[in-house]
Amino acid sequence: MTLAVRVPEELSARVPAEQRGPGLDRDAVRLLVSRGTDVTHHAFGELxxxxxxxxxxxxxxSETLAAAVDGRIGRARVVVHFSTRGDDGRWAVELRDPDPRGATRARAGGPAGTDVGLPGGLRLVLEEPLSPGSERLWWARVPGARESSxxxxxxxxxxxxxxxIRYSYTERDQPLSVYQTVFALPAADGTGSAEMPSAARPFTLRMVTELVSRGVQFAPITLHTGVASAEAHEPPYPERFAVPEASARLINAAKAGGGRVVAVGTTAVRAVESAAGADGVVRAREGWTDLVVTPERGVRVVDGLLTGLHEPEASHLLMLEAVAGRAAIDRSYEAALQxxxxxxxxxxVHLILPEERPHTEHCASNCR
Known part of the structure; x- marks a missing residue:
C-alpha cells in the first residue's frame, strides 16, 4: 500500500513534546481517532x-538501545547502526554516512569483507547481506567480542x-532516556530495540494509572525492533519477540468478555498476531517472527491500533489497512495532513478503533 500523499517537511516533529514549551510532558501530543471513515480530533490526554x-x-x-556507533573504513568516517543480534552472535548492521547536521544519510552497503574500525580497538567485518536482493543491511561479526553479559x-x-539512532528531520541529539517508553524494561541478556517502539512514547505513569482505574487492562509483550530506514517497498525482516503466558491469557479473556484488544504500536500487532493460531487464540510463544501482516492475511486478534503517522510508502501501512481497511486509512491520513x-x-498519534455498530433494542408488545 502506498498513499498518494506527500508529507511536507514542516510536519516532521523535530523535538519531543516535552521540549516544545514550559510545563509540557510527553503526553502533550494530538490524537487522531478513526472509526472506519469517521475521523475525530483529540488531545492524547483524552485517551x-x-x-x-x-x-x-x-x-x-523492549528497551531502546544506544545503537548508533561511530566507526571508520580506512580514513572515511561512517556510522554503524546495530540493528538485530542473531542467534549465532552476529549482528545485522546498517552503515551510514555522517550528515553535516549531526544525523546520518544512506550509503551503499558492502562489499563482503569490509572492515570497520570501532572504538575500543574493536573491528566489525561485513559477511553477507541480510536479505537477498538488498544490500542495505548486512550480517557482520565483531571478531573476539564476547557477549557473555x-x-x-x-x-x-x-x-x-x-x-x-536519529534521522535528519530531528533537530539535535537527545539523551537515551528520551527514547525510552514508560513500559520499557531492561532485558537480562542486554537485548533491546535499535529504535524506540514509539507509539507508546506519549504514555506517562499518570496516564497508565488513570486507564487502570477506569478498568482498562495492559498485556505486556516484547518485540525487539530493528532499524526503520528501509528502502522503498522493502518488506519487514525477522525480529525477536515473546508473548508470555500471562499476557496470552489476558488477551484471550478480554476477547471472550467482549473487550477490544488494542495494540500499542505495529510491533505489538506483529508479536500478538505471530502468537495467534488460525482459531484466533493467543498462545505463549517466543523466538523469531517473519510475519508480515497484510490485508490479504488480515488480523486474527487485534481489534484496534494506536500508532504513529507513517511515511506514504512505509510497509507498515499494509498492517494499518489490514486492521481498518483502505478507505479508512486514506481518510485518516487526509485528515492528518489537513x-x-x-x-x-x-x-x-493515531488511534484506530472498530466502527461502532448501531445498537437496536427489540421490545415485546407489552414493553412500556
Missing amino acids: PRLLRAGDLLVVNT PAAGVRGLMREHGRP GLYLWHEFGD
Whole structure:
C-alpha cells in the first residue's frame, strides 16, 4: 500500500513534546481517532475517555538501545547502526554516512569483507547481506567480542560509545532516556530495540494509572525492533519477540468478555498476531517472527491500533489497512495532513478503533 500523499517537511516533529514549551510532558501530543471513515480530533490526554472498561492495551516492553556507533573504513568516517543480534552472535548492521547536521544519510552497503574500525580497538567485518536482493543491511561479526553479559562485546560498546539512532528531520541529539517508553524494561541478556517502539512514547505513569482505574487492562509483550530506514517497498525482516503466558491469557479473556484488544504500536500487532493460531487464540510463544501482516492475511486478534503517522510508502501501512481497511486509512491520513498533525517518533498519534455498530433494542408488545 502506498498513499498518494506527500508529507511536507514542516510536519516532521523535530523535538519531543516535552521540549516544545514550559510545563509540557510527553503526553502533550494530538490524537487522531478513526472509526472506519469517521475521523475525530483529540488531545492524547483524552485517551482514557475513548476506551472503556474491559478493553485491553497490548504494550511492548523492549528497551531502546544506544545503537548508533561511530566507526571508520580506512580514513572515511561512517556510522554503524546495530540493528538485530542473531542467534549465532552476529549482528545485522546498517552503515551510514555522517550528515553535516549531526544525523546520518544512506550509503551503499558492502562489499563482503569490509572492515570497520570501532572504538575500543574493536573491528566489525561485513559477511553477507541480510536479505537477498538488498544490500542495505548486512550480517557482520565483531571478531573476539564476547557477549557473555550485557557489559561485554557489542552491548558494552553501545553502552560506552553509542547514542540513540536519529534521522535528519530531528533537530539535535537527545539523551537515551528520551527514547525510552514508560513500559520499557531492561532485558537480562542486554537485548533491546535499535529504535524506540514509539507509539507508546506519549504514555506517562499518570496516564497508565488513570486507564487502570477506569478498568482498562495492559498485556505486556516484547518485540525487539530493528532499524526503520528501509528502502522503498522493502518488506519487514525477522525480529525477536515473546508473548508470555500471562499476557496470552489476558488477551484471550478480554476477547471472550467482549473487550477490544488494542495494540500499542505495529510491533505489538506483529508479536500478538505471530502468537495467534488460525482459531484466533493467543498462545505463549517466543523466538523469531517473519510475519508480515497484510490485508490479504488480515488480523486474527487485534481489534484496534494506536500508532504513529507513517511515511506514504512505509510497509507498515499494509498492517494499518489490514486492521481498518483502505478507505479508512486514506481518510485518516487526509485528515492528518489537513489538520497539520506531526509525523515521526516525536509526533502525534493515531488511534484506530472498530466502527461502532448501531445498537437496536427489540421490545415485546407489552414493553412500556
